[in-house]
Amino acid sequence: MSLFIFFSVLAAAVLHAGWNAILKLGTGRIATMMVLSGLQGILGLAIALAYPLPALHVWPWIVASGAIHSAYKLFLTYAYEHGDLSRVYPLARGTAPLITLAVGALWLGEAVSGAETAGILLLGAGILILARGIWTGGESLRMLPFALGSACATASYTLVDGIGARLADASSVYVGWLFAVDGAIFAAAMLILKGRASLPDGWAIWARGAVAAAASYGSYAVAVWAMTLAPIALVAALRETSILFAVLIGWLVFGERMAPAKALSVAMIAAGVIVTRL
Template sequence: MTVSTFALVILAAFIHASWNLLAKKAAGGAPFVLLGVFAVALIWGPVVLIWGWNRPELITDFTITQWLFLALSAIVHIAYALALQRGYQTADYGVVYPIARGTGPLIASIVAIVFLGEAVTLISALGILAIVSGIFVLAGGLGALKDASPRARAGVKWGATTGACIAAYTTIDGYAVKHLLIAPILLDYVCNALRAIFMSPMLLTHREEIRAEWKKNWRYIVIISIISPIAYILVLTAMQTAPISHVAPLREISMLFAAVFGVKLLREERLGEKLVGAALMVIGVVGLLWR
């Protein structure tokens, strides 16, 4: 991996942790998610249009199978966004974010081992152990066994739920890109457009809440809608010049950024424990991806 590619991945990790920090500060629910998908559609629409100007066949010639995968991905992404925001409403950012990022690879690996018959190596077993240990530390360590706070329990619950969604959409999107040959930028944008369509009934049923959410958090919504896709594009660019097996674990350094952001910028407590827990999860993810 070249220095420039390394820098791209670190920058992507920083941006990813940063937009999640903004999402935590907004602490919005479903109306926040709805406004976000509409904002992405409007802001990134011209970019995708310019990109696809000389590639109209990539946009107009989707097969039924491709549309089914796009729709399924959109549904899972909605569940992911709602679970993530619920976690940020009820628990610490420095707990929810690392658990969400770490349990995705953990769940994917367990499914592969149990249902697909993949071999369990020493490195993968140690990786699973490290992730579980990291979750344990983030949840409060030994004290959680006796009297876990509702906030810590909520962080584990919603972080793990978000991680399960990450595992699901990663599998779906990976198949769509590799086997159905959908361009990544198109996959991301069309899925977002479908999310907007699927959530649009809320415009009629939650009109006042949506108006209030926009008035309260429009700055966060616009900023997140701009920088969130950039993080994704940077990772894709890095994967064009470096092995995925190198890029994927390196981007999980975002967990450490999240632990520091949570304490320094949100005044959350337990910096030492959160750094240890996040570091264990980073090590565990590396073990799973390099098994």
Template sequence: MVVEPLIVGLLLAAALMHATWNAILKSDQSDRLATFGVIMTTGTVMGVCVVPFVPMIEPGAWKFLIASVLIHVLYYTFLLKAYSYGDLSHTYPIARGLGPLLVALVSGRFIGEELRTQDIVGVFLLSFGLVALAMPLRNVVPRPGARHGLATLFAVLTGVTIAAYIIADGMGVRTAGPTFEHRISYIAWLCVLEGPWLLVLAFILRPDTVWGHLKRTWYRGVIGGVIANVGYGIAIYALVLGPMAHVAALRETSVLFGALIGTLLLGEPFGGRRVAAAAVIVGGLVLMNGPSVF
């Protein structure tokens, strides 16, 4: 099953949105936890505005919704740790790239979605390209405080949680109900339940500094929150329309956008090897989402 061109276009837009809000979060040098909290709280407000106008999701979808919320809590924890120890152009490709690889590996056994031969080849190309993209560049002085090993570890853990919530949300939105409105309801309830917990945590940990940070930079989190929640809403809805591994892989073209944003806007190095790795990644993604050739 090949994803329709319109969905491909929407997922590419979602990928750019994801890379953009991650860059907004990574570039915050004063209080990243508080900014992340505003991003998530913005999603809560958006969800609350939608919930009254859509039907309730089917009872069978709630277990997936709750599982997704719990997995997302781990995801946020690992993501913040990864960004605190490493560059965006290093940690982001690992975290985002592992997701579709793991989904592809388990989709046949646990979800019943079988891969074509070219999908398997695409997965290997994607894996090879991500390893090359994530390896540290030679003759590059790490930024002060960077710890490559810990950054890699937390990026890998982030990738594992990404695969887990993709599967949970894929199963959840497919069981949410038969109509478009039911699927929108699932997305809205996910935004509501994820809630302002990170912002609450920031206030608990740093009550004296969070208010000042928010007064100066609240708009960054709000902009990031709108981008993040619209982008993930597109991705969740696409999980109804195509195989999870394909949808996940297309969305993770964000690794390329993330590496480019890290290089062009945040001053992080890229290098010729990463250019070649990016081309291999694109080849793998195209192969996975193209018509059958084998």
């Protein structure tokens, strides 16, 4: 992985942590996510329609990705209803690099060096330690199934998009169509589950959703582009350094407690990133 791709993925990680923090702000998280998904879909469709349609064999990957992204957003939104940013986010994102590493190596035959594997495992261990407070801190266990569902969805769409973007002529077109599909599926699901309560009812929600949509779209467009040029497992692991940034946001912005175990896990995450570059 080149330094340019490396730092691009790190920038994408900052954007990803940022839009999750925006989602955690205030109330109306489902409506905020509706705005995010809708604006992403419109932007994606506008970009995608400027290019020729993807080949027929790419469409199953696009549709599958859109459905998985919608499931991810659904799980994540409900998880934030029951837990802090610095707990939900690590648990939701933390197991994905390990799942991606195993599947990428066993099924896709991707070559990942020993140092990169060690870095990914160290990164994953730090993330899991960071998330342990859900059991030891007396926090609500209701977040657990939603956070774990989000983790499974993260690993799934990472692998699907890594393969789908490589099959497509351009990653920007692939991302545009997947967000268009995702926006339609998520809107339909929320209207069925929540009805009118899922619709935005104030400018604050529209503003938060718009900023989060821009950050989310930019973050994932960079990640998918990187997966066309570097091993999927390595890109996925570097992207999960967003957890480091989310913890800092939770501490500095939301006033969440920085316990010694949390500080240790953050150090392990940083070390994991360094090891992947050895």
